[in-house]
Amino acid sequence: MITENMISQAAAELNEAMLNCLPEATACNHNFSPRFQKRMKRVLHRLKHPIRHRVIQRVACVLLVMLLSFASFLAISPTVRAAVFGWIREQYESFIEYYFPESLNHGTEPTTYQLPYIPEGYEEFGKSEQSSGITIYYANHTNDRLMYFGYSTEPDFTAYRVDIEAFKLETASVNGNSADIFISTDPSQANAIVWIDSKTNTYFCISAYLEKEELIYMAENILRIS
Amino acid sequence: MKRHISIVVILALLLLSVTPIVNAQSTRIIQTQYSFSISGTTGLCELTVSGNSTTSSISATIKISDGDRCIRTWTPTGTGFLSFSDTVSLAKGNEYTMTVDVTIDGKAEPTYAITKSCT
Numbered sequence: 001m002i003t004e005n006m007i008s009q010a011a012a013e014l015n016e017a018m019l020n021c022l023p024e025a026t027a028c029n030h031n032f033s034p035r036f037q038k039r040m041k042r043v044l045h046r047l048k049h050p051i052r053h054r055v056i057q058r059v060a061c062v063l064l065v066m067l068l069s070f071a072s073f074l075a076i077s078p079t080v081r082a083a084v085f086g087w088i089r090e091q092y093e094s095f096i097e098y099y100f101p102e103s104l105n106h107g108t109e110p111t112t113y114q115l116p117y118i119p120e121g122y123e124e125f126g127k128s129e130q131s132s133g134i135t136i137y138y139a140n141h142t143n144d145r146l147m148y149f150g151y152s153t154e155p156d157f158t159a160y161r162v163d164i165e166a167f168k169l170e171t172a173s174v175n176g177n178s179a180d181i182f183i184s185t186d187p188s189q190a191n192a193i194v195w196i197d198s199k200t201n202t203y204f205c206i207s208a209y210l211e212k213e214e215l216i217y218m219a220e221n222i223l224r225i226s
Numbered sequence: 227m228k229r230h231i232s233i234v235v236i237l238a239l240l241l242l243s244v245t246p247i248v249n250a251q252s253t254r255i256i257q258t259q260y261s262f263s264i265s266g267t268t269g270l271c272e273l274t275v276s277g278n279s280t281t282s283s284i285s286a287t288i289k290i291s292d293g294d295r296c297i298r299t300w301t302p303t304g305t306g307f308l309s310f311s312d313t314v315s316l317a318k319g320n321e322y323t324m325t326v327d328v329t330i331d332g333k334a335e336p337t338y339a340i341t342k343s344c345t
Contacts, residue, residue: 127309130261131261132259132263133259133261135257148276207276
C-alpha cells in the first residue's frame, strides 16, 4: 500500500534528482533576447507592486466603460452630439452637409447679421426668413447673377447641404474659425465660403462671384446688427 | 498580441460609431437648407433652396409621413430661390419623417430626409 507520505518523499527525491541533472548556472551562457528581458522585467515589476497593478487595471476598466458609454451616447443621441460638437460637418462624395442635430437653447432671441458691403451693381433680390435660418439674396443689374448670404444659429434640427461636384474645395481661417471655400472650376458659377463661428455657434455661408481673398475679407467683416 | 488586437478592434468600433454613411450624388454648388422641428404636437417644416441665378426654376415636394402613411404633402415653387415654411399637426408617441425632393432647372437633387419623434 503506497501512502501519501511515500508519494511526497518520492516527489521530493525526483525533484532533487531533476535539479541535480541541470547544468551549473555558470555553465549556462544563454543570451536572452531584449524582448524577453523586457517582458520579464515587466512581470517582475508587477510582482513587486501587485496593488498598484491591480488599481491601474481597475482604473483602465472604468475608463474604458466610460469611453464606450460616451461613444454610444454620441452615436445614439443627437442632443449629446450637439452639446459636444455643436454644428456637425460631414463630407460626402459630391456635397458637404453641415447640420445641427437638436437645439438646446429654445426660445432665445435670434441674432441678425449683415454683409459688410454689397458688391457694386448688386441689389437685394429676396429674403428667406425662417426660424431655422435666414438667407438674403442679391442680384446684379442684368439679373443673371445671384449671390447670397445665409446664417443660422443653433436651430432645431437643421441641415445645410452644399453641392461640390464642380468645385475645388479649399480651407481658410475666418477670425480663427476653420472655413470651407468652394472655388468653381467653371467661371460662370459663383464661389462660396462656409464657416461656423464657434463663439456664437452660428453657421454662415456667402456665395458670390468673388475671388477667394475677397470672400475671406467679407466673411471676416460680417456685421452683427442685433 | 491578443490584447493589442482587442484594443485595435475597440478603437475601430469607436471610430465606426461616429463615422457617417456615405451616399448620394449631385451636380453644382447649391445650398439647400431643410429643417424639421417638433414642439408639442406641432411639426414645423422649413426649406430654403438657393439657385444659381435669378431665373433658376426651383420646385420641391415635401412629404410628412408616419411610417408608410403620408399625412401631408406640399409642392412649393420658386424662381431664383425657394423659401417654404409650414406647420403640421402630429400625434404624440409617433415617429415622423419629412422627405424633401428638390428639382432645379429640371434636374432632380438627391432626396433629403429627417426623422423625428413626437414625444
